[in-house]
Amino acid sequence: MVESLKEKILENLRKRTMRRKRNQMSKKEGWGLPQGSKKAHYFLENGMSLCNKYGFYRAEKEQGNDDSNDNCTACKKALKRKREREQADQRLKELDEKGKVNL
Numbered sequence: 001m002v003e004s005l006k007e008k009i010l011e012n013l014r015k016r017t018m019r020r021k022r023n024q025m026s027k028k029e030g031w032g033l034p035q036g037s038k039k040a041h042y043f044l045e046n047g048m049s050l051c052n053k054y055g056f057y058r059a060e061k062e063q064g065n066d067d068s069n070d071n072c073t074a075c076k077k078a079l080k081r082k083r084e085r086e087q088a089d090q091r092l093k094e095l096d097e098k099g100k101v102n103l
């Protein structure tokens with residue numbers, strides 16, 4: 001009796017951990033191939049593509065391979081801008097932490 005209860009708890013814990021891992025995966029942004037599209041589009045965590053043509057994408061996303069010819073051109077451009085913005089933000093943050101700028 002006690003033993004089976006323990007197993008139940010362990011099983012629940014395992015399920016919860018797996019679910020959390022899956023959530024983390026779908027939350028990550030990356031390239032995905034929506035139905036009916038010949039090109040891969042870059043999807044944000046909220047499931048919107050950077051070119052705004054597709055939304056609610058919940059399937060697997062691939063990280064990297066940003067310059068592939070199979071990627072949507074609009075998404076590629078938007079991703080480049082996004083990365084530049086992130087780098088600039090990061091740089092500002094570093095400077096701010098060193099006390100060199102006041103935001």
Ligand SMILES: [Zn+2]
Nearest residue numbers: 041051072075
């Ligand atoms: Zn796109």
